[in-house]
Every structure is written in structure tokens, then in C-alpha cells.
Amino acid sequence: MGLYFLGGESEITMTPNETVRVRRDANNGIAERARETEFTARIPFMCECRDQSCRGFARLQIDAYDVIATQPGWSIRGDAHGFRASVIENDTERTVIELAA
Numbered sequence: 001m002g003l004y005f006l007g008g009e010s011e012i013t014m015t016p017n018e019t020v021r022v023r024r025d026a027n028n029g030i031a032e033r034a035r036e037t038e039f040t041a042r043i044p045f046m047c048e049c050r051d052q053s054c055r056g057f058a059r060l061q062i063d064a065y066d067v068i069a070t071q072p073g074w075s076i077r078g079d080a081h082g083f084r085a086s087v088i089e090n091d092t093e094r095t096v097i098e099l100a101a
């Protein structure tokens with residue numbers, strides 16, 4: 001996996017869709033590493049919201065992430081949105097799952 005730049009201080013501005021895609025790519029890399037190391041605790045995944053300046057993390061176990069990541073059109077939201085983690089259906093913005101802190 002490459003280096004990902006996640007916005008904020010950067011001169012690079014991404015569209016909301018690019019922001020979501022880059023973070024999902026990064027999260028897939030994190031998940032891959034976790035699988036390799038058989039890491040079973042909760043992993044801080046990057047918030048996949050459309051706000052490039054968001055620095056939230058969604059803490060999920062790898063099994064939960066695998067389920068979410070294989071659903072087309074779902075993305076995760078992190079602690080900056082008031083939950084340990086939540087899952088959003090992208091098209092409708094409907095909340096699929098909320099995990100309290």
C-alpha cells in the first residue's frame with residue numbers, strides 16, 4: 001500500500017467522493033495488516049465520511065470491518081460523529097449500525 005494523504009494541512013484538495021475512496025483504500029490496507037498479524041483487538045479505522053478535514057476513527061474488530069467493507073454502498077463513521085463506530089448507507093445516508101462508545 002502507498003502513502004495516503006488525508007487532507008487538512010495539505011495543499012491537495014479532494015472531492016468528497018475521492019475522500020471516501022482514499023480512506024476506504026487506506027482502511028483496506030489497515031485490515032490487511034491486521035489479518036497478517038492476527039490482530040484481534042479493535043482496530044482504529046479511518047472515518048469514511050465525506051469531510052476531508054475529519055480526523056475521526058471507527059474502532060472495529062477485523063471481522064466486523066470485513067462484513068461492512070464487503071457490502072456495496074456502506075461506509076463507516078468514526079468517533080468524531082458521536083459513536084465508537086457507525087455504518088452508513090451512502091445513497092440514503094441511513095444509519096445501518098451504531099456502536100456506542
Ligand SMILES: [Zn+2]
Binds near residue numbers: 048049078
Ligand atoms: Zn468523519
